[in-house]
Amino acid sequence: MAAKMGSWSFLIGQSTVLAAWVGLNLTPGVPHWDQSPFILLNLVFSFASAYTAPIVLMSQNRQSDIEREKNMTTW
Template identity: 50%
Template sequence: MAEPAGDGAHPLKDSLHRHKAGIDGHKHVVNVLHHDEATLGERIADAASAGIGSWRFLIIQTVLVALWVTINIIGLVRRWDPFPFILLNLLFSVQAAYTGPVLLLAGNRQAQKDRLTLEHAAYEADKADRQNVQILKAIQKNTELTERNTEMTLTILRHVESLVQQHVDETAAAAVGRPAAPQGDTNRT
Protein backbone atom coordinates (compact mmCIF):
# COMPACT_ATOMS: atom_id res chain seq x y z
CA MET A 1 0.00 0.00 0.00
CA ALA A 2 1.27 3.46 -0.80
CA GLU A 3 1.73 5.95 1.98
CA PRO A 4 0.72 9.56 1.47
CA ALA A 5 3.39 12.10 0.66
CA GLY A 6 4.63 14.19 3.56
CA ASP A 7 4.10 17.84 4.35
CA GLY A 8 7.32 19.09 2.77
CA ALA A 9 9.20 19.45 6.07
CA HIS A 10 11.46 16.49 5.24
CA PRO A 11 12.17 16.41 1.50
CA LEU A 12 14.05 13.09 1.65
CA LYS A 13 11.19 11.37 3.48
CA ASP A 14 8.72 12.98 1.07
CA SER A 15 10.71 11.56 -1.82
CA LEU A 16 10.70 8.14 -0.11
CA HIS A 17 6.90 8.33 0.15
CA ARG A 18 6.63 9.36 -3.53
CA HIS A 19 8.82 6.41 -4.50
CA LYS A 20 6.66 4.02 -2.45
CA ALA A 21 3.62 5.41 -4.22
CA GLY A 22 5.23 4.68 -7.58
CA ILE A 23 5.52 8.32 -8.60
CA ASP A 24 9.30 8.31 -9.19
CA GLY A 25 9.34 5.49 -11.73
CA HIS A 26 11.47 2.40 -11.40
CA LYS A 27 14.66 3.83 -9.88
CA HIS A 28 15.68 2.56 -6.47
CA VAL A 29 14.74 5.07 -3.79
CA VAL A 30 18.28 5.43 -2.44
CA ASN A 31 19.59 6.25 -5.92
CA VAL A 32 16.88 8.84 -6.38
CA LEU A 33 17.54 10.46 -3.03
CA HIS A 34 21.32 10.39 -3.00
CA HIS A 35 22.26 10.83 -6.62
CA ASP A 36 19.49 12.38 -8.65
CA GLU A 37 18.23 14.80 -5.98
CA ALA A 38 21.59 15.68 -4.39
CA THR A 39 22.52 19.34 -4.19
CA LEU A 40 25.74 20.62 -5.74
CA GLY A 41 27.40 20.77 -2.32
CA GLU A 42 26.36 17.20 -1.55
CA ARG A 43 27.73 16.01 -4.88
CA ILE A 44 31.02 17.82 -4.25
CA ALA A 45 31.26 16.32 -0.75
CA ASP A 46 30.62 12.82 -2.12
CA ALA A 47 33.20 13.22 -4.88
CA ALA A 48 35.79 14.75 -2.53
CA SER A 49 35.36 12.04 0.09
CA ALA A 50 35.57 9.35 -2.58
CA GLY A 51 38.80 10.91 -3.84
CA ILE A 52 40.35 11.54 -0.43
CA GLY A 53 39.56 8.04 0.75
CA SER A 54 41.39 6.35 -2.11
CA TRP A 55 44.82 4.83 -2.59
CA ARG A 56 45.33 7.09 -5.59
CA PHE A 57 45.00 10.18 -3.38
CA LEU A 58 47.41 8.78 -0.79
CA ILE A 59 50.00 7.90 -3.42
CA ILE A 60 49.75 11.27 -5.20
CA GLN A 61 49.94 13.17 -1.91
CA THR A 62 52.95 11.12 -0.77
CA VAL A 63 54.78 11.77 -4.05
CA LEU A 64 54.01 15.50 -3.93
CA VAL A 65 55.18 15.82 -0.30
CA ALA A 66 58.34 13.86 -1.08
CA LEU A 67 59.05 16.14 -4.08
CA TRP A 68 58.33 19.25 -1.98
CA VAL A 69 60.71 18.18 0.77
CA THR A 70 63.39 16.95 -1.65
CA ILE A 71 63.37 20.12 -3.75
CA ASN A 72 63.49 22.35 -0.67
CA ILE A 73 66.29 20.36 1.03
CA ILE A 74 68.52 19.77 -2.00
CA GLY A 75 67.88 23.19 -3.47
CA LEU A 76 67.85 22.36 -7.16
CA VAL A 77 65.77 25.49 -7.60
CA ARG A 78 65.27 28.45 -5.30
CA ARG A 79 64.10 27.16 -1.91
CA TRP A 80 60.61 28.61 -1.39
CA ASP A 81 59.94 26.64 1.84
CA PRO A 82 63.16 25.86 3.75
CA PHE A 83 63.25 23.52 6.72
CA PRO A 84 61.01 23.31 8.97
CA PHE A 85 58.63 23.61 5.97
CA ILE A 86 56.24 26.22 7.36
CA LEU A 87 54.41 26.61 4.03
CA LEU A 88 53.93 22.83 3.75
CA ASN A 89 52.51 22.77 7.30
CA LEU A 90 50.17 25.62 6.35
CA LEU A 91 48.99 23.67 3.29
CA PHE A 92 48.40 20.57 5.43
CA SER A 93 46.43 22.68 7.92
CA VAL A 94 44.25 24.13 5.17
CA GLN A 95 43.75 20.67 3.70
CA ALA A 96 42.76 19.30 7.12
CA ALA A 97 40.45 22.26 7.77
CA TYR A 98 38.46 21.42 4.65
CA THR A 99 38.89 17.66 4.56
CA GLY A 100 37.41 17.12 8.03
CA PRO A 101 34.07 18.84 7.38
CA VAL A 102 33.82 17.36 3.87
CA LEU A 103 34.35 13.87 5.27
CA LEU A 104 31.79 14.56 8.02
CA LEU A 105 29.28 15.76 5.40
CA ALA A 106 29.88 12.65 3.33
CA GLY A 107 29.67 10.47 6.46
CA ASN A 108 26.36 12.07 7.42
CA ARG A 109 25.02 11.50 3.92
CA GLN A 110 26.18 7.88 4.07
CA ALA A 111 24.46 7.44 7.45
CA GLN A 112 21.30 8.98 6.00
CA LYS A 113 21.59 6.70 2.96
CA ASP A 114 22.03 3.67 5.23
CA ARG A 115 19.01 4.68 7.32
CA LEU A 116 16.84 5.17 4.25
CA THR A 117 18.07 1.88 2.81
CA LEU A 118 17.06 0.14 6.05
CA GLU A 119 13.68 1.90 6.06
CA HIS A 120 13.13 0.86 2.45
CA ALA A 121 14.19 -2.72 3.21
CA ALA A 122 11.84 -2.80 6.21
CA TYR A 123 9.00 -1.45 4.06
CA GLU A 124 9.67 -4.08 1.39
CA ALA A 125 9.88 -6.81 4.04
CA ASP A 126 6.54 -5.70 5.51
CA LYS A 127 5.04 -5.67 2.03
CA ALA A 128 6.39 -9.18 1.39
CA ASP A 129 4.99 -10.35 4.74
CA ARG A 130 1.56 -8.97 3.85
CA GLN A 131 1.72 -10.71 0.48
CA ASN A 132 2.77 -13.96 2.18
CA VAL A 133 -0.21 -13.71 4.55
CA GLN A 134 -2.52 -13.16 1.56
CA ILE A 135 -0.98 -16.12 -0.25
CA LEU A 136 -1.34 -18.34 2.82
CA LYS A 137 -5.00 -17.31 3.17
CA ALA A 138 -5.57 -18.10 -0.51
CA ILE A 139 -3.84 -21.47 -0.10
CA GLN A 140 -5.98 -22.24 2.97
CA LYS A 141 -9.15 -21.34 1.07
CA ASN A 142 -7.98 -23.42 -1.89
CA THR A 143 -7.28 -26.34 0.45
CA GLU A 144 -10.75 -26.05 1.97
CA LEU A 145 -12.33 -25.95 -1.50
CA THR A 146 -10.26 -28.96 -2.57
CA GLU A 147 -11.38 -30.89 0.53
CA ARG A 148 -15.03 -30.00 -0.18
CA ASN A 149 -14.55 -31.03 -3.80
CA THR A 150 -13.03 -34.34 -2.69
CA GLU A 151 -15.94 -34.97 -0.29
CA MET A 152 -18.48 -34.17 -3.01
CA THR A 153 -16.61 -36.37 -5.49
CA LEU A 154 -16.62 -39.26 -3.00
CA THR A 155 -20.34 -38.75 -2.36
CA ILE A 156 -21.04 -38.76 -6.10
CA LEU A 157 -18.80 -41.81 -6.55
CA ARG A 158 -20.66 -43.73 -3.82
CA HIS A 159 -23.97 -42.75 -5.40
CA VAL A 160 -22.76 -43.82 -8.88
CA GLU A 161 -21.46 -47.13 -7.43
CA SER A 162 -24.84 -47.65 -5.79
CA LEU A 163 -26.64 -46.94 -9.08
CA VAL A 164 -24.28 -49.25 -10.98
CA GLN A 165 -24.79 -52.01 -8.41
CA GLN A 166 -28.54 -51.52 -8.58
CA HIS A 167 -28.40 -51.73 -12.37
CA VAL A 168 -26.23 -54.88 -12.18
CA ASP A 169 -28.65 -56.44 -9.70
CA GLU A 170 -31.66 -55.58 -11.87
CA THR A 171 -29.93 -56.91 -14.97
CA ALA A 172 -28.92 -60.13 -13.21
CA ALA A 173 -32.42 -60.60 -11.77
CA ALA A 174 -34.02 -60.02 -15.14
CA ALA A 175 -31.69 -62.56 -16.71
CA VAL A 176 -32.59 -65.20 -14.12
CA GLY A 177 -36.21 -64.22 -14.02
CA ARG A 178 -36.49 -63.23 -10.38
CA PRO A 179 -37.14 -59.77 -9.01
CA ALA A 180 -34.16 -57.60 -8.08
CA ALA A 181 -33.18 -57.30 -4.44
CA PRO A 182 -34.27 -54.06 -2.84
CA GLN A 183 -31.63 -51.36 -2.71
CA GLY A 184 -29.51 -51.51 0.42
CA ASP A 185 -29.95 -55.31 0.86
CA THR A 186 -26.67 -56.71 2.19
CA ASN A 187 -27.59 -60.41 1.73
CA ARG A 188 -26.22 -60.85 -1.75
CA THR A 189 -24.91 -64.11 -3.08
Protein backbone atom coordinates in the same frame (compact mmCIF):
# COMPACT_ATOMS: atom_id res chain seq x y z
CA MET B 1 35.08 13.96 -3.33
CA ALA B 2 35.39 11.94 -0.12
CA ALA B 3 35.86 8.76 -2.16
CA LYS B 4 38.69 10.36 -4.14
CA MET B 5 40.43 11.69 -1.01
CA GLY B 6 40.30 8.24 0.53
CA SER B 7 41.82 6.51 -2.47
CA TRP B 8 45.27 5.06 -2.99
CA SER B 9 45.88 7.35 -5.97
CA PHE B 10 45.27 10.43 -3.82
CA LEU B 11 47.56 9.12 -1.07
CA ILE B 12 50.32 8.28 -3.56
CA GLY B 13 49.94 11.66 -5.29
CA GLN B 14 50.06 13.53 -1.99
CA SER B 15 53.12 11.55 -0.89
CA THR B 16 54.83 12.35 -4.19
CA VAL B 17 54.13 16.07 -3.80
CA LEU B 18 55.40 15.94 -0.21
CA ALA B 19 58.62 14.17 -1.20
CA ALA B 20 59.20 16.58 -4.10
CA TRP B 21 58.52 19.63 -1.88
CA VAL B 22 60.95 18.51 0.81
CA GLY B 23 63.49 17.24 -1.71
CA LEU B 24 63.57 20.45 -3.74
CA ASN B 25 63.77 22.59 -0.63
CA LEU B 26 66.73 20.61 0.68
CA THR B 27 68.62 20.34 -2.63
CA PRO B 28 71.63 22.66 -2.78
CA GLY B 29 71.63 25.07 -5.72
CA VAL B 30 67.84 25.05 -6.10
CA PRO B 31 65.94 28.17 -4.94
CA HIS B 32 64.27 27.32 -1.63
CA TRP B 33 60.80 28.79 -1.23
CA ASP B 34 60.15 27.02 2.08
CA GLN B 35 63.10 26.63 4.43
CA SER B 36 63.20 23.86 6.99
CA PRO B 37 61.06 23.34 9.18
CA PHE B 38 58.74 23.85 6.16
CA ILE B 39 56.22 26.30 7.62
CA LEU B 40 54.50 26.81 4.25
CA LEU B 41 54.11 23.05 3.81
CA ASN B 42 52.51 22.88 7.27
CA LEU B 43 50.10 25.63 6.22
CA VAL B 44 49.18 23.72 3.05
CA PHE B 45 48.47 20.58 5.08
CA SER B 46 46.45 22.57 7.60
CA PHE B 47 44.25 23.93 4.81
CA ALA B 48 43.87 20.43 3.35
CA SER B 49 42.86 19.06 6.75
CA ALA B 50 40.45 21.91 7.35
CA TYR B 51 38.58 20.98 4.17
CA THR B 52 38.99 17.20 4.33
CA ALA B 53 37.41 16.71 7.76
CA PRO B 54 34.07 18.38 6.90
CA ILE B 55 33.91 16.57 3.57
CA VAL B 56 34.39 13.22 5.28
CA LEU B 57 31.81 14.08 7.93
CA MET B 58 29.28 15.16 5.29
CA SER B 59 29.91 11.92 3.42
CA GLN B 60 29.33 9.89 6.58
CA ASN B 61 26.13 11.80 7.34
CA ARG B 62 24.88 11.21 3.81
CA GLN B 63 25.66 7.51 4.05
CA SER B 64 23.90 7.38 7.41
CA ASP B 65 20.81 9.02 5.87
CA ILE B 66 20.84 6.52 3.00
CA GLU B 67 21.09 3.59 5.43
CA ARG B 68 18.32 5.04 7.61
CA GLU B 69 16.01 5.38 4.59
CA LYS B 70 16.88 1.88 3.45
CA ASN B 71 16.00 0.48 6.89
CA MET B 72 12.73 2.42 7.00
CA THR B 73 11.55 0.92 3.71
CA THR B 74 12.27 -2.65 4.83
CA TRP B 75 9.88 -2.41 7.79
